[in-house]
Amino acid sequence: MRKLGWFLLGLLGVALAQDALVGVKVAGGWVRFPARPDMTAAFLALENQSEKPFRLVGVKSEVAERVEVHETFQEMRDGKMVMGMRPVASLEVPPGGRLELRPGGYHLMLIGLKRPLQVGEKVKLVLVFQGGLRLPVDLPVEMR
Amino acid sequence: MRRWVFPAVLVLALLGLGYLLRPKGHAFYGTRLLNPKPVDFTLEGPSGPVRLSEMPGKAVLLFFGFTRCPDVCPTTLLALKRAYERLTPEERARVQVVFVSVDPERDTPEDADRYAKAFNEAFIGLSGNLEAVREAAQTFGVFYQKSQYRGPQDYLVDHTATTFVVQDGKLVLLYSPDKVEATDKVVADLRALL
Ligand SMILES: [Cu+2]
Numbered sequence: 278m279r280k281l282g283w284f285l286l287g288l289l290g291v292a293l294a295q296d297a298l299v300g301v302k303v304a305g306g307w308v309r310f311p312a313r314p315d316m317t318a319a320f321l322a323l324e325n326q327s328e329k330p331f332r333l334v335g336v337k338s339e340v341a342e343r344v345e346v347h348e349t350f351q352e353m354r355d356g357k358m359v360m361g362m363r364p365v366a367s368l369e370v371p372p373g374g375r376l377e378l379r380p381g382g383y384h385l386m387l388i389g390l391k392r393p394l395q396v397g398e399k400v401k402l403v404l405v406f407q408g409g410l411r412l413p414v415d416l417p418v419e420m421r
Numbered sequence: 422m423r424r425w426v427f428p429a430v431l432v433l434a435l436l437g438l439g440y441l442l443r444p445k446g447h448a449f450y451g452t453r454l455l456n457p458k459p460v461d462f463t464l465e466g467p468s469g470p471v472r473l474s475e476m477p478g479k480a481v482l483l484f485f486g487f488t489r490c491p492d493v494c495p496t497t498l499l500a501l502k503r504a505y506e507r508l509t510p511e512e513r514a515r516v517q518v519v520f521v522s523v524d525p526e527r528d529t530p531e532d533a534d535r536y537a538k539a540f541n542e543a544f545i546g547l548s549g550n551l552e553a554v555r556e557a558a559q560t561f562g563v564f565y566q567k568s569q570y571r572g573p574q575d576y577l578v579d580h581t582a583t584t585f586v587v588q589d590g591k592l593v594l595l596y597s598p599d600k601v602e603a604t605d606k607v608v609a610d611l612r613a614l615l
Contacts, residue, residue, distance in 0.1 A: 309495060312539035313532070318491035349492050354579070357564040360493045360598065361579030364569065380496045381598070387491075421499060 300327030301370060301406065303414045306378075308400045310420040314393055318347075319385040319402065319416055322377045325370040332407040333368045340400055342389030349381050362386075367407070394418045447613035449594065450606035457591035462557035464521060464547040465530040471547055474590045479517045480614050483585040485563045487524035487578045488536040494520075495540075497584060497601055502540045504607040513543065515615050522548040523558060523565035524578050561585055561592070588614060 306321025325331050336344040347362045368383060370376045378384050385402070394400065399415040406412065463472045473481065482501055486494035501518050508516060520537040522528035525548045528536075533546030548554065558565060558581075565580035584601045586594035594610065601607060 309491060310539075311491070312495055312498070312536050313488045316489055316491055318495075347492070354566070355564050357562055357581050358583070358597075359564050359566070359579050360582040361568055362492060362577060380492055384492050 299410065299412065300329070301325050301331040301410075301412065303404070303412065304375070306414065306416045307419040307421070308387070308394065308416045310396050310418055311390060311394055315388075315390050316341075317387050317390065317394070318380075319344075319387060319400070320378045320380065321385075321414070321416065322375060322379075323370045323404075324375050325372055328372045330372055331370045331410075333370070333404055334366075334407050335405040336385050337403045337405065338387060338401065340391055340394065341387035342391065344402070345386045345388065347384050347386045349384065396420055447609065449610050449613065450603065451586065451594040451596045451600060451610050453594055454592055457588075457593045459590055460560050460587055460592045461590060462553070462560060464549040464553055464557060466545060466547050467531045467534045471545070473519075473587060476517050477589070479515055479588075480611060481587040482516065482518045483521065483561070483587060484519070484582075485521045485523050485558060485561070485565070485580055486582070487522055487580070488528050488532050489524070490578070493582050493598065497582060497598055498537070498540045498544075500602045500604065500607070501544075501584065503604045504611065505541055505543070507604060507608045508611065512612065512615055516611060518544040520544060520546040521554070521557060522546065523554060523563065523580050525549055525551055525554045527574065586610075586614070 302324050304322045304324045306319065308319040309317050311317035323333070333346065336346065338344050345364045346368055348365050349360060349362045351358060351360050368376060396418050398418050400418060402414050402416060404412040404414060461472065461474045463470050484497055484501065498520065505513060505516060505518055518541065520533060522533040528548045530548045533548045535546065537544035537546035563581040565578055567576045568579050570576040582598045584596040585592055596607065
């Protein structure tokens with residue numbers, strides 16, 4: 278029993294060390310089940326546990342030809358409320374802060390899906406930060 | 422003693438009047454139109470023309486979007502799916518969710534319909550020629566415009582994302598993209614309409 282305790286503590290230590298090493302982590306996220314087979318969006322939250330800012334500058338995925346960071350906006354045009362989205366060059370996660378990508382806000386656009394995605398499967402994404410840090414993440418495909 | 426009687430009767434009468442004039446029925450969560458506006462269009466479905474006024478007796482939930490829209494459009498269509506699937510089969514038979522593409526150059530009627538049916542098999546998707554789509558959008562005060570244009574196959578469409586409810590040929594109710602996500606309230610509104 279005590280051995281198991283030490284083992285778990287060890288695992289926790291490794292996990293903490295890795296987070297400390299990287300300084301930024303992904304706290305939950307999902308890939309939206311594509312309503313048309315060739316594109317979809319992904320959403321996730323980033324937590325910066327360090328004292329310096331992290332800047333997301335790109336995303337890659339083995340399932341998409343390209344991934345863009347987008348922002349959904351709402352504005353009046355011609356006296357009518359219009360929604361749209363536009364690419365953003367980068368996103369900053371401030372020191373000790375959290376950045377949430379969610380429907381109606383920031384999102385990742387997976388453009389040119391190379392194969393159909395199934396609800397429940399995990400999709401691999403690599404988040405690229407300024408300075409070269411690459412953070413791999415597996416996100417589940419969900420209908421939501 | 423007598424002088425108490427009149428005021429007492431008056432108070433009782435006023436209470437009674439208040440009771441009779443109490444607000445009746447359902448307070449709608451969606452925006453109710455004071456003067457329901459007559460609306461109609463004919464657009465293309467995968468198996469031919471579909472006319473809005475030829476869905477009599479149904480409450481039609483109408484949303485304009487484009488199929489290469491992975492954030493705003495699915496968020497609303499998922500909300501409509503949640504509300505629709507909350508209804509009983511009898512209620513569902515009297516509700517029709519319709520998706521209209523404001524990207525008719527890329528979305529064929531088949532594309533629009535396949536997209537709508539990815540949310541629920543009973544939803545229908547429509548497209549049409551540029552003029553017909555423009556007219557339908559104008560009828561509902563929907564604005565749309567291409568953006569981020571990189572080529573004929575690579576652009577986005579900014580668009581009004583309101584959900585419209587049409588009943589007996591008239592626009593009766595509308596929801597902003599925020600409001601339409603409150604499934605309980607949308608379901609209560611639909612039940613009050615049916
Ligand atoms: Cu987008």
